[in-house]
Amino acid sequence: MFKIVTMRGFFSPSLGSSGSFRSLGAPLIATVLALSSLSLPATTVTAVPAAPVTGGIPGSTRSLPLAPLTRARGLGAAPEQGVYRADGERFSLLGVVWDDPGAELRGRIQVRTRAAGTGAWSGWQDVETHNAGHGPDPGTAEAASPRVRGATAPLWVGASEGVDVRVRAASVRLPDGTRSAGARTSVPLPSGLRLELVDPGDDGTPPGAPADAPHTGADTAAARAASAANTDVAGFGALEIPELDKAATERELTRLKGPARTASYIGARPRIVTRLGWGADESLREPGFGYTKTVRAAFVHHTGSGNQYSCSQTPSVIRSIYRYHVKSMGWRDIGYNFLVDKCGTVYEGRAGGVAKAVLGAHTLGFNSDSMGIAVIGTYTETEPADAVVTALARLTAWKLGLNGADPQGRTYLTSGGGNLYRKGKNVQLNVVSGHRDGFATDCPGAALYARLGAARSAAADYQGR
Incomplete structure (x- = not known):
């Protein structure tokens, strides 16, 4: 149904605006421009050495495990997990992930963040928990990777340095015929809940x-x-x-x-x-x-x-x-x-x-x-x-x-x-x-x-x- 094509060792010139090239000799410029106008197959091409290019500030991801905030007491109590960091975490986007990509997080996630620079805390925001419909098709190599996790949608919060997250499990009514019919009980939260804090770096x-x-x-x-x-x-x-x-x-x-x-x-x-x-x-x-x-x-x-x-x-x-x-x-x-x-x-x-x-x-x-x-x-x-x-x-x-x-x-x-x-x-x-x-x-x-x-x-x- 699909194929994976690997490409290695293409040209490595320094890049100027609008795709122009800098710091190259005239013969090499002519060769590169001629080849770049072709419709090239996805295959292995011989590399052309060039001077290194300085990179921007790389992004980063910080993964913080969530911990219990309350203990469930009785059938109606919904367990909560969360994490609080007042400072020291530089990020602009966040989300919550868990171990099993096939598990559903049934509940509510709320977050507030502390703005970098001003130190002001935002109001509480909801994180979209229903994100399972995005992803690779079942049975594909990408879906089968052991690295794949269940996850919420990401939430952009802007430059931040502090975070407070609460995850509260949903509750359901017990069916008729059970000892506690009509009472409510909480749905288990997925295992391995972690808060992901993403810093995009610069380009x-x-x-x-x-x-x-x-x-x-x-x-x-x-x-x-x-x-x-x-x-x-x-x-x-x-x-x-x-x-x-x-x-x-x-x-x-x-x-x-x-x-x-x-x-x-x-x-x-x-x-x-x-x-x-x-x-x-x-x-x-x-x-x-x-x-x-x-x-x-x-x-x-x-x-x-x-x-x-x-x-x-x-x-x-x-x-x-x-x-x-x-x-x-x-x-x-x-x-x-x-x-x-x-x-x-x-x-x-x-x-x-x-x-x-x-x-x-x-x-x-x-x-x-x-x-x-x-x-x-x-x-x-x-x-x-x-x-x-x-x-x-x-x-x-x-x-x-x-x-x-x-x-x-x-x-x-x-x-x-x-x-x-x-x-x-x-x-x-x-x-x-x-x-x-x-x-x-x-x-x-x-x-x-x-x-x-x-x-x-x-x-x-x-x-x-």
């Missing part, structure tokens, strides 16, 4: 530098491979995939897919910030890339991480979610194929090439032959901005167009197993679906889900249908 861009200043992330084989995976649509080392008009996109479609696809419907390619552009630490993820056969559907998500971020903070938010998915939850890479912030900027997610059918870990049971797009934030009640809907429409018009799919159509996907459809069931879904269409979940939030019809219609218009 190496000097403070006060212009937006197009060169990022100076670590120059590794993994970083070169991630950048090389996009050389079919951009120069090697690009900080962004530039937008194209419709005519140029159609010419690119012919180049990528062959003359038979010249007449296909496709929307103009939107601007996409690459992993290098948002400062991904490529040493975190597993090496190589996973691919599926095609992209027949797009699942729209929200990250459930809250809306208290500015668009200038988006790269930090994405670096934090990436680190949480990999270091805390045990996935091989960030789960989503693309992310969209509340200003409508599109970001590359899981590595492997934005124009390729990269296998994600976004919609449990339906990761094959699909892509996952996460809108950063929580849209249970908050209305997404028009810029978000436009970004979803433009992205799906282009990426689905590359694969011959109609955004307003329906398609069949085979379930890999989940809580709505058994493994092996052939399920008809909208080509542009919400996460809840493939898994019983609130994601992508009622407010965002209600806008998917508008996104589908706009995407079909962009394709020229």
